[in-house]
Amino acid sequence: MRVPTAKRARIAAILLWLLGDWVCPSLAQDDAEPPDPDGLRPGLIAGFRPSREEPGHPHPEGEILRIDRSLVADWGSASPDPRLEPGPISAFWRGWLLIRQGGPYRFRLTTNGDARLRIGDRIVSGEGSDPIDLRPGLVALGLDLEGNADTSRLVVDWEGPGFGIEHIPPHLLVHEVEQSPPLDRFEQGRRLADQLGCANCHAMLGMPVHRDLGPPLDAAKTIRPEWLTDWLRDPSAIRPGSPMPGFGLDSGLAADLAAFLRSVSDAPIEPDREALMAMNVADAGRGRLAFRSAGCLGCHPPPEEPTRQSPGEGPDLSGIGRKRSPEAIAFLLGGARRSDPGRHRPSLGLSTDASAHLATYLGSLADPGAGPRERGTPEGDPNRGWILAASIGCANCHRVPGVEPASAPPLVAGSPPAAGCLADDPPGRVPRFDLDDDQRAALRALIAGLPSGPGRISDWTLAEDALRRRNCLGCHSRYGEGGERLGARLAALLAEDRELNALKGTLTPPDLSSVGAKLRPEYLDQAVRGLSPTARPWLSVRMPRFAFEDGEAEAIVSYLQGFDAIDDAPADPESSPSLGVPVGIRLLGRDGFSCVSCHVMDGKIPPGGEAETLGPDLTLAHRRMSRAYFDRWLADPQRIIPGTPMPQFLLTVPGTEGTLPQQLGSIWDALGDPEIARLSSTAARQFLVRQGDRALVVRDLVVSPDSPAESYPRAVAIGLIGDRSLLFDADRLSWIRWWDRGFLSRTKQGRLWEWHPEGRPLRVADEPLPPVAFRETDGAITLPQEERGRLGSFRELAFEGDGVRLSYRLNGPTGDQIDVTERIVPTEDGWERLVLVTGTPNGVEPVVVEIPPPDPGRGDSMVELLNAAGERIEERTTVGPARANALILGEGSGPPEARSFRIRVRILPGD
Known part of the structure; x- marks a missing residue:
């Protein structure tokens, strides 16, 4: 399961230490020794205190120390901490910034206070900095802020080698554990009070009331x-x-x-x-x-x-x-x-x-x-x-028919911290909570530390409370924090539970790092409410639906967006480089970036891959994701979610025109095409297992070296009972290969699974031809029209009886859509191909195209082809300059607009 956060930070630091050069000046002196990597923990040491009226002369009384995981904050009209009363404040953040790649970096500081950022021995003020050359390793970071308690927003962004402007990723911010402040009992108590619903009875700090904290009592x-x-x-x-x-x-x-x-x-x-x-x-x-x-x-x-x-x-x-x-x-x-x-x-x-x-x-x-x-x-x-x-x-705390909430005295500065519910022996009918010593001490510290003024909790803090109350980080990880509860419990069970271990790759919920910048606002709202479409259908873990309090879901969405969104970054750039949708479709496939090998497409899971490497449904990409995030994610996925199996694309695809941004832009355009699933022909990539006396079907990447294209990313391989097999190219819509005495074997090349025909070849097409063509009144044979490199689109694959049914749609000679259904039915000595063609326009008739096996009369043939009457098919014609010697079967039954054909293939005895 997940590596613990602190351990991950130590591992990263140790690896960089082994890489060599460090730049580790402290804030006090430039020649300070770097910290011990084993003594680092996530986050920065942060401090807040009231300031004297004279600038630059803070006093230590009332200083609040804590660990902040990031340099992004928005307190709105509240203060960084409810103990800080309105008025001037001073704040600081101290720690180390982990540099993964050496080179020039620029920093941007956004705030409405007076702030100064120090990176090593360089100072950054205002909107930006000159380039700062940094080497891999740790560099000291310090930030000082002078402002009012309602200084609303503080953001530190940066840009550097290979990436544009973004928030500094929280997992790159660390501090020395020896300098960690003591546990903030007040904040610990405030969070516990929110989870216990203390404000349901006692007004305190403006904390919200949670009337549905307990189950309704009408059941x-x-x-x-x-x-x-x-x-x-x-x-x-x-x-x-x-x-x-x-x-x-x-x-x-x-x-x-x-x-x-x-x-x-x-x-x-x-x-x-x-x-x-x-x-x-x-x-x-x-x-x-x-x-x-x-x-x-x-x-x-x-x-x-x-x-x-x-x-x-x-x-x-x-x-x-x-x-x-x-x-x-x-x-x-x-x-x-x-x-x-x-x-x-x-x-x-x-x-x-x-x-x-x-x-x-x-x-x-x-x-x-x-x-x-x-x-x-x-x-x-x-x-x-x-x-x-x-x-x-x-x-x-409960909805009780006929009973109204009772009032209790508010808790304010000076309220006794060890009275009432928190007394060692609560009197009368006072609630008796089953608290351990640590919890009781935290709640008492909260009461003892209540400010004399009207403290106010920021909206962001309330949203974080809601995430904690709903236990979102019990399952999900976000910026290296969370998921430990689910992960630890599963890890303890996996070794003993074989059935659970078989589902191992389906048990980790998605990481929520940068989710507010990733998902479009309307989709993020649906996701928080548990109403969004399933983008990861392979997961066994489920996203629950909550009955949120009024405004609670909206507050969570607003917080995620505000925390993750990068200022001035458009959700969808007005212009972006692209080579067009057809190129993007090609780049999605095996001959491009192989996106379809790991990603779900239209709800269908690609076969053969481990669940740990599967990616979300690409047909939802434009509905879910902003273009700005798409570009940032593909530029370096590890920057956003360390350890993700998503690869980083640094090079263009050979044989495809354009630069890398143009190729990736083409993929984005292709993902926005409403027909993406049909165009990529991956909507039903699947591995269908034989059940009883039925066919075996694999729809995946099949490699057939003796065939014209050698590899077929969207192939349909059919293994009939009787040990005979056929290969259909669902991309080009063409029958490619017949063979017997075997079916397929599977091998893995990198992250891709490949299937290979095994057995005796019976027929291999010299070139791909469509299964159906059209005969015009003058006898000329016309092939389906080619559009975006395809003659039509594959529609459906299904078992039918002891055979298999395929359906596809061809581009007719006059722009019409011609529907074709084929049934492949096994016979005692071979199989029959039953073809139904519907929708043929007036003036043309459908014909079935076959490339014949060698002439049986030569003695080296293993098959013979017969028509519906059981006779040899003799008609041959030329269907194009390079397509001579094709067999054309035009003697079907029924009218031209709904004509059926029957072709029988018989395997001859002997070798």
Whole structure:
């Protein structure tokens, strides 16, 4: 799985150390020794403090130290930290910048404060710098800022060898661990308070209220009564570390509250017929694999290993079978709600069958961590329960019918940090959170550090809180941070779970580095909401759909765009070099940059490649991606996502005109063509496995050295029962080869898989001809019109009975589109080719073209060709200057606009 962030930074530093020369002046002296690569950690040391009225004379009181991962910030009308009150501030950032490639660099500083950037011993102010020559290694970086607390934006960009203006990538910024500031307990407490929903009861720092932090309580009838009573009495006894507090309830009060919740609950779930049938055949083993592979581990620990719940993490599900029946679990996972996320839980879009498997697995688990249940619990009084629900504030975090949120005193400067919920022994009905010592200390530090003024949290910080609250970085990585929770849990299971290990390459969600600059605004909004088309259909992990709070999704989108977007960079440059769509189509293929060998095309996954190397669907490229990002990504993918399998293109494709920018621009234009899938003929590249007594079909790159073109990137190879095989070029629309006594073998050349015919050749075409031509009234034979290097487009490949059906569309002689369907059916001694041609215009008739095998009369032929009547096909004609000796079959049946043909190929005995 992923290499930990700190380790990756150390590895990069060590590699550069081994490369040789370093330039490592410190900010204080130019001849400082470089830092120990093993002592580096990601991010820069940042400090903020109020300033004296006299410029340049800051005082240390109230200094806030932290680690900032980047040099991009936008505080809007707030301040860098809510503890900073309005007024002058001073800020600094210190650390090291990792230079991968030596050469001249320019830096650009954007801010509305007074800032100064130092790179080594050079100073950068304002909009830009003269070129600074830097060698590979570490160079000291320092930034000082004087401004007001509402200094809105700070961005440091650079450009250098081989790349244009961009934000300095966060993974290139490091600091020395020995100089790291102590943990900021205030900020740790603020984040924890957001995840626990402290502001739902206590107004504090302007923090937002999250009324749907807990699940709605109108579904109590889906919960087993005895579990509900035990839970209300002491949640931490069932799930240690749960964000749900206890209230010191005895069994009687817990029974009253449970009775009230059941009284306002919806009717019990009545599974529909489809769900019941699915549950009858559901398999717990398949459910366990789904739990491990769909991304559930990004939020929930493995149920087989119960553990204490951490902030921002989903609950331990090892006891969910005691909470709900498998049918109720299946209903909540899928069924009627599978495309509609609940107010508390997201939707994974599971089908009824998948929900049944997963529910059966979860329902089968015991809960060794649950405490003993008290038997003989009284029924409870719902009226007393309603009064209790209102008094303890259930509606502050849950939607409860008939109950309104309760008010609590605000938390301000001077509030006692060890009182109320944070007291060692909370009094009365005060919530009792199951906090460890570290969490309690952080929350107390938050209360103790509240500013006396009206502190305000920036919109960006609130958006980061939302990403944390939704646990986005539990699965995704972004700028080298995140994904550790899912990755670590999967890594621990891969060795023991063979089925999961077989899915290894499908378990890593996409990296979100620069996603705000990559995706177009409307597509990014869809992606955040879980509504975007599937660009990576090979992934087993799923993107959940959340029922966001008002404005929450918009805030996340705005933050990602603001953080990642490069100032003054147009989403789509008005003019860009290009050689045109036909060249771009060619460059997408094997004879170009081989994009189709790894990338999905129109939802179809290229066969033979490892999942780790697959790329997103290229037919969505223009809908998803900005042109500026496309250029930047192809220039150097490693700059954006270190370790990506995407190669860097530095050279032009031999034999193709134009410069590299022109060739890449042609690919971009080709990707924008609405017919890209048809034009590239890769929409259905696939490996179809034989099922029973049916044909075997491979659609991929086939290399046939004895054929005219030698290699066919979009070939269709058909292995019929009876051990006879045919090769069709779906690009040129031509039959290329017949053979028997074998089918295909597969080899790998670099990142490409190649298929090779094996066996005895029966016929090899001297030149590619279309399967169908047209006879005009004067008897002349006309071939389909060529357009963009093709005579038409391949449409469909499918099994039919014990044979295979192909369909394609030819460009007719007068611009019409002629549809052709061919069925290849095995016979006892060969096969039959059944051809149906429809849509032929008036004045011409379709004819079938064949290049014959050698004359059987010569004694060296292995096949003979017969027409529908069982006779030899004798008609020969010339169809072009270089196309002599072709056989033309015009005696089909039916009218010219829908004519069918039948040709039989018989394999002769002997060698």
